[in-house]
Amino acid sequence: MLWSGFINLxxxxxxxxxxxxxxxxxxxxxxxxxxxxAPLKIAAPRLAVLAANDHFFLWTQGADExxxxxxxxxLMTALVFLDNNPGWGKIYKISPDDEVEGGRWHLFLGEELxxxxxxxxxxxxxxxxxxxxxxxxxxxxxxxxxxxMNAKARxxxxxxxxxxxxxxxxxxNVSTAREVALLAQAALKRPEIKExxxxxxYRFTTLDGxxxxxxxxxxxxxxxxxxxxxxIGGKTGYTDKAGYCFVGRLKDDRGREVxxxxxxxxxxxxxxxxxxxxxxxxxxSYNWNK
Numbered sequence: 001m002l003w004s005g006f007i008n009l010x011x012x013x014x015x016x017x018x019x020x021x022x023x024x025x026x027x028x029x030x031x032x033x034x035x036x037x038a039p040l041k042i043a044a045p046r047l048a049v050l051a052a053n054d055h056f057f058l059w060t061q062g063a064d065e066x067x068x069x070x071x072x073x074x075l076m077t078a079l080v081f082l083d084n085n086p087g088w089g090k091i092y093k094i095s096p097d098d099e100v101e102g103g104r105w106h107l108f109l110g111e112e113l114x115x116x117x118x119x120x121x122x123x124x125x126x127x128x129x130x131x132x133x134x135x136x137x138x139x140x141x142x143x144x145x146x147x148x149m150n151a152k153a154r155x156x157x158x159x160x161x162x163x164x165x166x167x168x169x170x171x172x173n174v175s176t177a178r179e180v181a182l183l184a185q186a187a188l189k190r191p192e193i194k195e196x197x198x199x200x201x202y203r204f205t206t207l208d209g210x211x212x213x214x215x216x217x218x219x220x221x222x223x224x225x226x227x228x229x230x231x232i233g234g235k236t237g238y239t240d241k242a243g244y245c246f247v248g249r250l251k252d253d254r255g256r257e258v259x260x261x262x263x264x265x266x267x268x269x270x271x272x273x274x275x276x277x278x279x280x281x282x283x284x285s286y287n288w289n290k
Contacts, residue, residue: 031051040277040285043274044270046061046176046263047061047262048178049261050182051257052257052258058258058286059278063176063178066174067174067241067242068168068172068173068174068239069174069175070169070238070245071167071217071235072168072180072183072245073165073167073237074122074166074168074235075183075247076149076153076163076187077122077145077166078192079187080152081138082193083148083152084138084140084148085115086137088116089114090114091112091114093111094109094110094111094129095133095136097132097136098133099129100128105129106125107129111207115134118130118133118134120214121212125215126235128167132166132167142165156183157182161174161175169239171241183247188259197233198221198232199216200222202214218236220246220248220250223272229252231248232251232257233248234246234248235247244262245262245265246271247261252280262275
């Protein structure tokens with residue numbers, strides 16, 4: 001076992017400069033790069049693929065360059081909300097303080113709904129108003145909530161990640177592809193976040209009887225072209241400076257899982273195509289020996 005670990009350490013040092021890697025996981029499967037594997041060219045300038053149940057990266061490109069992360073921010077917002085959740089049974093009434101510019105509005109002034117429905121609306125539709133309402137539901141000010149988001153980033157060891165708002169509209173909400181992968185890894189360990197981000201559609205009825213249909217911004221959830229891959233959580237993001245972004249936890253038909261990050265992709269659909277291609281490349285280019 002020690003000899004196997006030594007061999008893979010040499011491979012890491014030899015291949016690491018190319019963004020490739022090989023590793024032995026002493027508590028799980030041995031993951032080794034196939035000799036015939038060649039790097040895949042992806043147009044997005046910043047990306048990373050993380051072995052989903054480890055802290056080991058199987059492919060990186062510009063992974064330590066800091067940039068805005070747009071609505072991927074909402075993964076951290078969800079984590080901090082769960083740490084300060086006043087109770088899923090609590091009813092929240094949408095107020096003028098919850099009105100935020102940007103994105104599609106699903107909730108309107110005076111509507112009342114459960115915190116669970118608010119939570120799902122925030123993550124499934126990446127709804128900015130629902131996200132601010134979720135923050136207000138904790139009883140914390142937005143400034144105090146953001147402080148907790150930054151404290152959580154430090155707790156997770158994300159030294160290049162910081163937040164200025166809980167939505168992702170600010171260009172001062174920044175991270176790297178590497179740290180976005182680690183953030184997603186931590187967030188998707190929470191069953192509430194994992195469940196919400198795997199819904200291609202979420203339906204509920206407000207207390208006054210209005211039916212809501214919330215559609216996901218994650219098109220991979222319903223993309224027939226990705227049928228060989230199962231999306232088991234993820235988050236989209238977009239602003240002019242962030243570009244089109246996506247982080248997703250993907251599983252292939254053999255049960256292998258990775259977290260794939262695409263930042264600053266050139267198009268709305270490109271981020272999904274690139275993420276799918278990147279995950280497939282990793283699954284095809286590495287041996288996963290149990």
